Amino acid sequence: MDRKKNISMAVIKRIPKYYRYLKELAENDVDRISSNELSEKIGFTASQIRQDLNCFGDFGQQGYGYNVKELLAQISSILGLDKEYNTIIIGAGNIGQAIANYTYFQRMSFDLKAIFDINPKLIGLRIRDVSIEDIDNLESFIKNNEVDIAIICVPKERAQGVCDIITSSGIKAIWNFAPVDLKVPNDVIVENVHLSESLMTLSYLLNESKITE
Amino acid sequence: MDRKKNISMAVIKRIPKYYRYLKELAENDVDRISSNELSEKIGFTASQIRQDLNCFGDFGQQGYGYNVKELLAQISSILGLDKEYNTIIIGAGNIGQAIANYTYFQRMSFDLKAIFDINPKLIGLRIRDVSIEDIDNLESFIKNNEVDIAIICVPKERAQGVCDIITSSGIKAIWNFAPVDLKVPNDVIVENVHLSESLMTLSYLLNESKITE
Structure with missing residues (x-):
């Protein structure tokens, strides 16, 4: 994963919130979501969301949006939640x-x-x-x-x-x-x-x- | 008190920390403190401290520093802690x-x-x-x-x-x-x-x- 360094504390503090919303979407069997739809739920602007997630790697696809389960798995890994x-x-x-x-x-x-x-x-x-x-x-x-x-x-x-x-x-x-x-x-x-x-x-x-x- | 409007959330979030440190100083009978001394304790720069406290009014005196009890009382009031x-x-x-x-x-x-x-x-x-x-x-x-x-x-x-x-x-x-x-x-x-x-x-x-x- 192309994880970039020197990520600001402001971004880091928002990541758990992405995790929380994506987990809920996954639990409700939502397969994919656009940054605009995610924006409506989470309350950050769509451009903020794209920018935040870009700090951690190349997620999402123009015109398709984000694959919820994949993004959730990657955010879990970013947060270190795949470990004990x-x-x-x-x-x-x-x-x-x-x-x-x-x-x-x-x-x-x-x-x-x-x-x-x-x-x-x-x-x-x-x-x-x-x-x-x-x-x-x-x-x-x-x-x-x-x-x-x-x-x-x-x-x-x-x-x-x-x-x-x-x-x-x-x-x-x-x-x-x-x-x-x-x-x-x-x-x-x-x-x-x-x-x-x-x-x-x-x-x-x-x-x-x-x-x- | 000359309280200014539109204080940023970042400043607001720091005010309880000032309260906590000033309360400790008052409990230890410290009468006055300079922004430099306060800076050493609290970990914000002295200029940050002066700037923050200026948002709420005209505290402190050049060459004398802050009167601890007075500043504590004013910060309590700013935080609304003088009410029930x-x-x-x-x-x-x-x-x-x-x-x-x-x-x-x-x-x-x-x-x-x-x-x-x-x-x-x-x-x-x-x-x-x-x-x-x-x-x-x-x-x-x-x-x-x-x-x-x-x-x-x-x-x-x-x-x-x-x-x-x-x-x-x-x-x-x-x-x-x-x-x-x-x-x-x-x-x-x-x-x-x-x-x-x-x-x-x-x-x-x-x-x-x-x-x-």
Whole structure:
């Protein structure tokens, strides 16, 4: 595949949305779709769609449109969804438990291997088939198992400490739910889900719309 | 306050981050900070910071920097955090329960008034002090109570239906956790938290970094 480098973060952030819409089309047995039809569904312009997909290779055919299943397969591969990822969750509080219980991720090839917590009351319990282990075992677990992604769900005060342990143990990808900006080595990827910032954006927009009414 | 209009979404998305850092500074009794010092902490350039804050008014003083408490108060007000918001959660599954249990939002002036679910086993239970009610009562609850923000945590198949009910009952702001793009009237604000898209972005970046290694 002619995959081009230096793809902007803006494009990268749109790709999962293509995946979501194409998956729905495939589930509804749609065989092919033009960039105009896709545009109507997804809300990006047709030219935006053609440009985005061009970043990743030569999809689509003039006058025919996109073959849905083929494009879906290629976008899955671009997103790395054709592989399996071993994940661990650190922090079995509200968010950690919700993520652990969310079977959608499991179906999407993210395989939860262990959950870690500091709370003795939680250690030994199981969420689905996965046991909650003592956070003291975190380092040795990472060293003895192949872990691709660590999901940080600890309170903000503990997040950087946990981050230091896991990155020095070899973790290269972090999905971070703690409301802090983690300091990581250059070769470690962090994707943040900052819920409180999202909620503040909403309250900002709500107020702004009232002011301009 | 000289608040300017047409502020870009990129700026708006950065404001909660300023709030988070300024709050930490205030909690650590820091009285004032220069844009250069703030830049080191927050990771935006000093000129970016000055430019961002200028969108909202005339903060800071040449040679003195920003008065932390004053700037924090003004940013709180810009974000609408000096007001109270009545919220409801629709969907008491994993994510809905996690949000309901997350007391941080309560402290941040988002007041959870009710939770709705379709599952008879959940109806009547309480999360913290808030009871889970029958989703059949959703419409009348919104009409009889002042609800500012609805938090949608139902499965994707039900999300648009719930959205239609709440917007036609008068809801103007939605925090949406369902993995769909909701269709709403023009005067309704939607802020999405698409967890699976975030996870896909991470797996994309992880693969990209392996490819370019």
